[in-house]
Amino acid sequence: MITYLEAIRLAQQKALATDPRVFLYGQDIGNFGGAFKATKNLANEFPGRVLDSPLSEDAIVGMAIGAAIEGARPIVEMQFADFSTCGLNQIVNHAATLFYRTGVPCPIVVRLPSGGTSGAGPFHSQSMEAIYAHWPGLVVVTPATVEDVYTMLLEAVAIDDPVIFCEHKFLYYHLKAEKLPETSLPIGKARIARAGRDATIVTHGAMLHESLAAAAELAADGYELEVVDLRSVKPLDTDTVLASVARTGRLLVVSEEWPWGGVTSEVISRVSTEGFGLLDAAPMRINAKDTPVPYHPDLWSVHRPTASTIAAAARRLLHI
Amino acid sequence: MITYLEAIRLAQQKALATDPRVFLYGQDIGNFGGAFKATKNLANEFPGRVLDSPLSEDAIVGMAIGAAIEGARPIVEMQFADFSTCGLNQIVNHAATLFYRTGVPCPIVVRLPSGGTSGAGPFHSQSMEAIYAHWPGLVVVTPATVEDVYTMLLEAVAIDDPVIFCEHKFLYYHLKAEKLPETSLPIGKARIARAGRDATIVTHGAMLHESLAAAAELAADGYELEVVDLRSVKPLDTDTVLASVARTGRLLVVSEEWPWGGVTSEVISRVSTEGFGLLDAAPMRINAKDTPVPYHPDLWSVHRPTASTIAAAARRLLHI
C-alpha cells in the first residue's frame, strides 16, 4: 500500500529520474530526507540534485526562481506551509509576476505541507491556498487523494507556470492506495468524488474525507449528497461546480482554512454570480474558526470542520 | 482645504500630541517627512518620536510588535503597501496571533499606502486588504474619504488590536475637505454614501468615488443606486449591506483588488448565505483584472474598474 506521503516521494523520484532539469532544494531534504521524509533516499539516488538549503525561505524561493529562468525545474520544499510567509514575497512578487512582465514563464513548484494535525498549533497547521490564489500568476493545487498527489505533482513539474502545491499533512500517513495511476484529470479540473442529487458539497484537501464521511452519514438517512473535490483552487473549475449545483439545487462549501476570502467565499461568490438561478436555497459554508489554530487537541478538533459539523450543516441545508 | 494626505498627517500629529505612547517608525519618515510627506514636519515637532528605520520591513513590524507589548502605540509606515509582503510574516504570524495566544493585545497600526495610480506599475499599486483580512487577528480598514482617513487613523491608534490601515494613494492629493470632523462612525460600521432604491453597490477605497460617479451617471437615466462604503473590510459590516440589499434587491460589489478571494468575493458570499431571499437577481462583482498591475497608463486604466465599467455592469444588473 502506498501512502499519500510516499506518493509525493515517488512523484519526486520519477520527476528526477525522467527530467534532467529537475532538482530539489529545501531545509533538511538531503540525506535526512526531509522533516516528513518526503525526499527520503532521493539525495542518494540522485547525487547533487537534492540539496539542503540554509534556514532561509526567501532565498529558497528566490534561488528556485533564478534557476527556473535558466531552464531548470526546481521543486522546493517549505518545511511547513506556515513558514512560506517568509518566502512569500518572492512567490507573489517575483515568480507570479515574471510571465506577465517579461513573457518568460517561471516553472517552479513550491511544496507546502499544509493543514492541521492534532497538537501542531498556530504555526504548523496553516492552510495557505487562499492567500496564494488571491495574487495573480500562480497555480494553486490541493490534492486530496493518493492518486492526485502523485499525478498532480508530476503535472506541476511539467507545466511552465509556478505551482503552489498544497499537500495536506493530515493525509500523509493514513491515506493509502493500492497503486499509482498513469493518467488523471488535468490540473484545473474538479472531480465528482461522490455522486448525489440532493445537495452539493464543494471541498478540497483533508476536508474531502470529512465531507465524504458526512455524505455517508446522510446517506444512511436516505439523502444523497454530491461531493465535488476541487483538486485545484486556482484555476477553479467553476463549470463542474455549476453543473453539480444545477443537478442538486443546493450548495454547501467546506474548507479547513479561515473564512474571510477563503475558498468557500470564492466558490459561493462564483455560484451566486454565475449560477444564481440554479440555487433552490441559500448556499452555506463551513470553515475553520477565525482564530489561529489552537495547539491543544481538544480545541483543535472544534476549531476545524469535521464530518459531524458538516453533516449538521448539510441537514440544515436540506431542512431535515 | 485639507487633502486626504494632509488628514493622515494631521491625525498622526494629533495622536503624537495627545498620546505619549505614540511613536512613528518607518523608512524616510523622519526629517524627510516620508515618501508622500504624510509625516512632514512631525520629526521636528516631536523630537525623538518619529524615527527613520533601515530598509527592513520585517524589522519595522517586528519592532513595532515588541514596542506594543511594552505599552507603546507605534504607527509604522510601509513606503508602499506592496513592500509589506517583506514584513508580512511579522504581521500575520506575530501581531495577529498575539492576543489569541497570550491574552496580550498588540496595538500597532501599519499604514499601507495602497492601490493604483497612473504609471506606478506592478510593485507600487497593490491593494492588500484581502490578504490581511484572510488571517485572523487583524482589523483591516480602507478609508475612502478625508473625514474617514482622519478619524479612523485616530481610532486605529486608540484601539488595542493591530490595525492594517489601507490608505489609498489615488485619493492623496485630489480628495479635499473643508474641515475635519470630531466624531464619526466607529471602525466596523459601513456608511450609506448615497441612498437609492434600485440596486446596491458595495465598495471601498478609491472605488467609492468611481462607484458614486457611476451612480450619478445612472441617476441621469432615472435609476437610483445605493452606494455602501464598507470603510472597514474586517470586521465587515454585513448588517448594513444586508439592510441595503433588502431595500434594493440587487447587488453589485466593486473592488480595485484582484478577484480571487477578494472583498467582492467575501461580500457576495455573505449576502448569498445570509440574505439569499433578499436578492431579486444574481449578484455581480467587478474587480481589477487577474494580472499584475500594468505600468503603462493606457493599460492601467483598463486594468482597474472605472465609473464607466461600473455603470455598464450596473446597467446589466438592472437589465437596462
Place this chain on the structure above:
Amino acid sequence: MSKKPAPVTESDYLKAYRTMLASRVLEEKLASLYRAGMIKGGVFLGKGQEALSVSVGIHLRRGDVFAPLIRDQAGRLAFGDTILDTLRTYLGSQLGSMRGRDGNIHRGRPRDGYYAMISHLGAMVPAVAGALLARRLRGETGVVGATCIGDGGTSTGAFHEGLNAAAVDKLPLVVVVANNQYAYSTPNSRQYACADLLDKAAGYGVAGHRADGTDLLSCLETLRQAVHDARNGGGPQLVVAPLLRLVGHGEHDDFAYLDKSLKKSAVGADCLELAEKHILSQGWKTAEDLAAWRRETENEVNTTADRVRREPPPDPGEDDWAALSRPEYREQYAAA
C-alpha cells in the same frame, strides 16, 4: 560605562547549576511523558545547552525582556518560569498560561517581559529590539533585552534585519547564538560559510563575545559581561557559543545524522557533567549533596506532574474563539 561586572562567585555558580539541573530533570520527565504518549504537541529539548541558556536567564532581572527560543528551558526557569507552568503547558492543562491555545516552547507571559516565541525563527530579534526602543522612549534606562537563536536561525532575514536595526539605534539587546552544529539535520557546512559566526559581529557593528558553551563558568562570565555592557550603553551584544545539542531535534528524532566525531570532540561534552565535576573539584559540594539536589528536583517534578495530570483540559465550549480583543470586532460567519 564600567568595564567589568562583578566576578562570578561560588554561590552564583551553584545557583546556576541548580537551575541547569532542574531544567535537565524536568526535560527528562518531559521526554518520558512524551514516550508515554501523554504530551500534547511536540517536545524539543535543550540537553547540552543548559549552561549557556541558564547564563542568559540568570543575568536578567525583573523589568528586563527575555525571548527564549526552542532550547531554553534552563534560561526560562532562571528568568522566573516555573516547573508547574511548564508541565501544565506540555500536559495540556486548562490552567497553563497559554490556556491550550498555544503551548510548550511557544509559551510565555509577555506582560512579565517573558515573551512567547512564534515558530518563525529570527522573528523575536526585532521584537525584543522594539521592546527596548519603547522602554527608551518612555525614559527607562538600564533595561536589557535578550533573545537566543541557533546557528540555523542566523540564516534568516529576520535575524539580519532585527540585529541591524537594533545596532542602528544602539539598543541594549543581547543576541545569544547557541551554535549547536545542526539546524534540525542540517550541519553547519550547509548553513553558513563564514569561519566563525562571531565574524558576523563586525558586519553589524556590534560587540562580539565568545563563550565555551560546554563550560558553565565561561558562559556565566561571558553573559555577565555582555549583559553588563548592554545595560551600560554598549549597544547590541552578539554572543556566540559553540556546543552540541545532545539529543535529537525533537523527541521524535533519532539523531542518526549526528557526526560521531563531534560527540567525541570538545563541543560534545555535557555541560551539566562538566559543571558537576567543577563543583566537586572545587570542593564546593560533595557528590552526595549533588545527588540530594537531583532527588529533590525529581520529587518536585514528579509530584507536580502527577498533580497537573489531574487538571482538566481546556474546554472548547469555554473558549471565546476571539482573535481580537474587542468583542465588537468579532465576526460572525453564517454556518460556522
Place this chain on the structure above:
Amino acid sequence: MSKKPAPVTESDYLKAYRTMLASRVLEEKLASLYRAGMIKGGVFLGKGQEALSVSVGIHLRRGDVFAPLIRDQAGRLAFGDTILDTLRTYLGSQLGSMRGRDGNIHRGRPRDGYYAMISHLGAMVPAVAGALLARRLRGETGVVGATCIGDGGTSTGAFHEGLNAAAVDKLPLVVVVANNQYAYSTPNSRQYACADLLDKAAGYGVAGHRADGTDLLSCLETLRQAVHDARNGGGPQLVVAPLLRLVGHGEHDDFAYLDKSLKKSAVGADCLELAEKHILSQGWKTAEDLAAWRRETENEVNTTADRVRREPPPDPGEDDWAALSRPEYREQYAAA
C-alpha cells in the same frame, strides 16, 4: 585559479568611458523628457554611479547573468541593453521589451541573462544565485552572475539570505554594493552601524573588494578582479564602492536632504568628470575628441527619442491579460 586577470588597458578604459558617457547623456534626456511630462512612470537616475555600474556590465560576457538595479543604466548598456529599448520603455512604446506591462528600471530580457528586477530590494540576490546553481547543475562552468545593490538594500533580509545561501554553495556570484550614502533620504547613519559595509564580507565567508566609486580605473580593476575570481572558483565576491548619488532619489526629489559636506568630500566627485580628466591627462584623447563623442551620443539619443515618440502605445485591447502562460489556466470572472 590564476590570481590576476589581464590589466586594464587604455582601450578598455576608453570603451568604459564611452558607455558611461552614453549612460549620462541618455539619462539627461530622460530627465528632460520627464520634466516635459513625456515619461510614463518614474525616473530614477544613476548620475555619479556610472563608473561602478559600467565596470560590472563590461566584465560580464554573453552567457553570464546580470541583474542590474535602480541606478545601473551604464551597466545595462555595457551588458547589451540599447538606447532604443531604454527609450521605448520610458516613453511607453508598444515596441519596448516589456510591452507596457512593466517598465523603466524594471525592464530586462531574462532569456538573455539580463534579469528584470522586481522593486523589492534584495530580491535579485538569491535569484542570480539560483541561476548560477542551475548552470552548475547543467554542467556549465566559467559562468558568472552579478547583481548590484545599494547601502539601503544591504539591510534587507533578502540580501542576507541570498548572499549566505550563495556562499554555502560557493556560487560564482558578484554582489556590488554602491554605497551612495543615502537610501532615498535615509543617511547611512540610520542604515547600518558597522564601520564599513565591507566588514560584512567576513560574516558571510565571502571575498571582499573595495573600489573607489568615483574612479573609473579603480572600479574597472576591482570588478575585473572580482569577476575573475568568481569565474575561477573563488565563490561569491562582495564589492563595496563608496560614492555619492549626484541627483535626487528620483527626478521628483529635490535632494534637499543632501549633506553639503559630502558633496565637497572625496565621495562627492563626479566619476565622469574624473574619467575625462584622466583621459586628457594621459593624452589618450583631446578635449575635442571627447566633445565629439558627446555630440555623437546626443545625436543618437535625440534621434532615437524622436523616432520612439512616434511609436504607438500598447493597446489594451491587444493585451491578453494573462498572468499564466497556459491559456487553460486563465480564469474567467463573471462581471470583470
